[in-house]
Amino acid sequence: MKTPIFVSVSLVLIASLPSSGQGTTKIRLTPSETKALAQAVQDEIYDREYQGYFFPEGGPVGDVISESRTRVPLYVDPVVEDGEGEAIYKLMPYGEVLRLFHVHRGGKIVLDGDPELGFPASQPNRKTVYMEDREVNRMKRDWLKSSFEIDLSPTPEAIQDVVRRQKQRTGGFSAWEFAHPKESKKPQ
Amino acid sequence: MARCKLIASSLLVLVLLSLSAAAQSEPISEQYVYFGGKRVDLAPGTISPRLKLYSSVDDDREPFADPDEHLCTYSANECNFTAEDSGIRAEGEANAETTQSQTPGTNNPKEVELQDVIFNETGGLRADPKAKPGSPGSTENLHDARVAIAEIAERVLGSSHPEREQAPHSLTHETVRDLNAGNKDVARALDDSLRAARSRSNTTNDAMHFRTGRHKFKSLYGRKGTMYFGPFHDVTGGRRYLTVAP
Numbered sequence: 001m002k003t004p005i006f007v008s009v010s011l012v013l014i015a016s017l018p019s020s021g022q023g024t025t026k027i028r029l030t031p032s033e034t035k036a037l038a039q040a041v042q043d044e045i046y047d048r049e050y051q052g053y054f055f056p057e058g059g060p061v062g063d064v065i066s067e068s069r070t071r072v073p074l075y076v077d078p079v080v081e082d083g084e085g086e087a088i089y090k091l092m093p094y095g096e097v098l099r100l101f102h103v104h105r106g107g108k109i110v111l112d113g114d115p116e117l118g119f120p121a122s123q124p125n126r127k128t129v130y131m132e133d134r135e136v137n138r139m140k141r142d143w144l145k146s147s148f149e150i151d152l153s154p155t156p157e158a159i160q161d162v163v164r165r166q167k168q169r170t171g172g173f174s175a176w177e178f179a180h181p182k183e184s185k186k187p188q
Numbered sequence: 189m190a191r192c193k194l195i196a197s198s199l200l201v202l203v204l205l206s207l208s209a210a211a212q213s214e215p216i217s218e219q220y221v222y223f224g225g226k227r228v229d230l231a232p233g234t235i236s237p238r239l240k241l242y243s244s245v246d247d248d249r250e251p252f253a254d255p256d257e258h259l260c261t262y263s264a265n266e267c268n269f270t271a272e273d274s275g276i277r278a279e280g281e282a283n284a285e286t287t288q289s290q291t292p293g294t295n296n297p298k299e300v301e302l303q304d305v306i307f308n309e310t311g312g313l314r315a316d317p318k319a320k321p322g323s324p325g326s327t328e329n330l331h332d333a334r335v336a337i338a339e340i341a342e343r344v345l346g347s348s349h350p351e352r353e354q355a356p357h358s359l360t361h362e363t364v365r366d367l368n369a370g371n372k373d374v375a376r377a378l379d380d381s382l383r384a385a386r387s388r389s390n391t392t393n394d395a396m397h398f399r400t401g402r403h404k405f406k407s408l409y410g411r412k413g414t415m416y417f418g419p420f421h422d423v424t425g426g427r428r429y430l431t432v433a434p
Contacts, residue, residue: 019249026375080403081424082427083426084425095354100426102426104425110425114362114363115307116356117356117360118356120353120355122355122397122399123309123399124400124401124402155244170362178362179361179362
């Protein structure tokens, strides 16, 4: 009689542990999650129509692939704490930013914060110019180095895919769709 | 007999586990919303369509009219809400009690700006429903955090360097979308930001810096932290603290 009761109590206690929120779980980011992060960063740029800012007069931001395509470095903290990770990358027109992201079940990556806030020093998602140089250098040195590519003129089909993925990440919000309400209502 | 007891115990475990899971996943029942600092009851399903006072707009940012012809502009605060507008009934009072006096008016742009700064800095934060009233992470603690930000942000806006960077003093597209969709959490956070903007207090003792982060900061810009708030939940996940420093 005592054994089943002990098992029951133990199982209930184990089941209630994750909801307590007191412990800190650290896991390593998988290669597929890193790829999903790069995709999320790229999608946000197209969804917000920031791609033009990556091609200023004087030359594109990142490593030139072609006249209209560039590869931008993405530094990622390999350790995800309580489902939350950090990355550093250039997000034009704001500049280089430290960005939090969330790893959801199934490997879905959701970027934290709203770019429209401008990444001020008061927020956890902030421009790296507000951080100590040596700290930024350390992060870039120790973190995983990945990259994402930006095309100056993505196709309408690519944009539709971006919008679809963004809405899945954000619970239905797409900045592109918001800015183009008439176009987004057109039949596909 | 022993097998029967084992089966009974296993069933008990399954029931307890399912109850535990339900308690974690069940959305919090929303039966009221705060508007203009007043708690008003919600009739189920009425708030969403009636809160559509905001609209997606093109870059020209022209004013638009809501279905009830209450004129609103791009700045989401420039609408005159009434209890009737929201399809909601003020607690113990007649329908259509105006809350206009509690909403930021177009004749007070500084209050609108301050409200938006506070909201933009804290709009993603949610109180921990398990926190005891007044304790770190509670609804009261979150309001106090907003008051602290209100005080500092107002000092920045009113200083000789108002360009000192903090969150912008206008609402983002996503916030407008959320309000359009009748997101009660966002509406409540916006309303609480307004109440904080109107606090006119000095709980921060003339502090000039604040920062939200995954942890508490010992100091900001070399100044030792003097006040801490949280932990709060972030809507996209994670825990957030607010640190205040002179």
